[in-house]
Amino acid sequence: MTVAEAVPRMWVPMSSPSINDDDVAAVLEVLRTPSLSMGPQVRAFEVAVANYAGTAEAVAVNSGTSGLHLCLAAAGIGPGDEVVTTPFSFVASGNCALYQGATPVFADIDPLTLNIDPNEVEGRLTKRTGAIVPVDVFGQPAPIEDLREIADRHGLGLFQDACEAIGAERNGTRVGKSADAAVFAFYPNKQMTTGEGGIIVTDDGSFAGVLRSLANQGRDDAGTWMNHVRLGFNYRLDEMSAALGLSQLGRLDALLDRRAKVADWYNQRLSALTAVAVPFVAPETTRMSWFVYVVRLDERIDRAALMTALEEDGVATRPYFVPIHLQPLYRERFAYKPGDFPVTERIARTTLALPFFTDMTEDQVDYVCERLAKRIGRAVQTWATAP
Ligand SMILES: Cc1ncc(COP(=O)(O)O)c(C=O)c1O
Numbered sequence: 314m315t316v317a318e319a320v321p322r323m324w325v326p327m328s329s330p331s332i333n334d335d336d337v338a339a340v341l342e343v344l345r346t347p348s349l350s351m352g353p354q355v356r357a358f359e360v361a362v363a364n365y366a367g368t369a370e371a372v373a374v375n376s377g378t379s380g381l382h383l384c385l386a387a388a389g390i391g392p393g394d395e396v397v398t399t400p401f402s403f404v405a406s407g408n409c410a411l412y413q414g415a416t417p418v419f420a421d422i423d424p425l426t427l428n429i430d431p432n433e434v435e436g437r438l439t440k441r442t443g444a445i446v447p448v449d450v451f452g453q454p455a456p457i458e459d460l461r462e463i464a465d466r467h468g469l470g471l472f473q474d475a476c477e478a479i480g481a482e483r484n485g486t487r488v489g490k491s492a493d494a495a496v497f498a499f500y501p502n503k504q505m506t507t508g509e510g511g512i513i514v515t516d517d518g519s520f521a522g523v524l525r526s527l528a529n530q531g532r533d534d535a536g537t538w539m540n541h542v543r544l545g546f547n548y549r550l551d552e553m554s555a556a557l558g559l560s561q562l563g564r565l566d567a568l569l570d571r572r573a574k575v576a577d578w579y580n581q582r583l584s585a586l587t588a589v590a591v592p593f594v595a596p597e598t599t600r601m602s603w604f605v606y607v608v609r610l611d612e613r614i615d616r617a618a619l620m621t622a623l624e625e626d627g628v629a630t631r632p633y634f635v636p637i638h639l640q641p642l643y644r645e646r647f648a649y650k651p652g653d654f655p656v657t658e659r660i661a662r663t664t665l666a667l668p669f670f671t672d673m674t675e676d677q678v679d680y681v682c683e684r685l686a687k688r689i690g691r692a693v694q695t696w697a698t699a700p
């Protein structure tokens with residue numbers, strides 16, 4: 314290592330929320346009122362998200378995970394039921410079934426879009442299947458038309474884990490309209506944030522009523538304070554978070570456009586690097602909602618060593634995703650092992666998420682790409698000289 318390399322020229326984080334003065338003012342304004350929970354901001358946020366998604370209803374909750382859980386709870390999924398989802402996702406996509414005492418069943422993915430493969434779904438259905446939970450991986454919509462057709466033919470619920478995909482469009486239709494319900498999430502690394510938070514969108518008014526009751530301790534539809542009609546949870550979003558969400562949603566399209574620009578900068582710089590494949594965007598994806606920027610590395614690259622080297626350069630990276638079925642919890646409970654989902658595992662061994670956020674500068678993208686090229690260049694030289 315040369316002296317110049319010992320101190321990174323810059324530190325580039327994985328993600329960073331885009332917060333402006335309007336966002337700060339919106340939250341402060343709530344703090345000057347007595348309504349910090351169950352007030353007007355949550356309702357206004359729900360109406361605004363439903364309008365944006367083009368659905369009749371939206372129910373705000375305190376995380377994407379609780380939104381997914383509530384969809385399955387409201388659909389009556391329980392012990393003995395199976396829920397088909399993808400192993401190439403964040404663990405919550407499988408856990409939502411476990412919370413209900415149901416069994417997550419995995420279906421392998423399309424190696425290009427990294428989304429669940431409808432043919433694989435079909436092969437995993439049994440008499441016990443109650444619902445399908447497709448995931449819009451990294452902000453690219455899942456093949457919802459085919460999944461809708463399968464769900465309808467078998468009488469199954471279709472609950473879209475759109476936690477990574479607010480604003481994405483497939484064949485001109487915005488994510489949220491085509492499933493029985495879809496869930497968006499607003500953790501600070503997401504396209505827009507509420508701190509912690511999530512929201513469920515649906516066209517079904519009575520389903521939304523059950524979701525709202527379940528999120529609010531099982532209170533009746535009128536929200537009567539001491540009248541609990543079902544076993545509910547406290548999954549409520551608070552007013553400060555909803556105010557931040559409303560403010561962010563007001564400029565969501567601008568946030569998504571800026572993220573698309575950052576993705577373009579990456580694509581331009583990385584397309585010449587033969588050891589790296591840039592993200593594939595399917596022709597059906599008429600709008601990508603860039604959540605993260607994930608490249609695929611040549612299989613000969615030692616990813617762990619590359620990540621450590623980039624860390625030394627001040628560049629944060631993540632191995633998105635570690636497959637759900639290979640998480641210790643799932644191996645232990647269901648005896649999953651390497652080889653069970655070969656496409657997912659092949660992809661997951663080679664993916665690398667690079668720093669990616671709305672306000673990322675071209676200079677930061679340049680730096681990440683320059684360091685990546687340099688570090689990969691060294692790896693390539695090692696293969697060339699290997700015996
Ligand atoms: C695909 C997917 N599902 C579910 C979640 C859970 O969302 P939250 O962290 O808000 O609970 C996430 C969050 O990262 C996600 O990426």
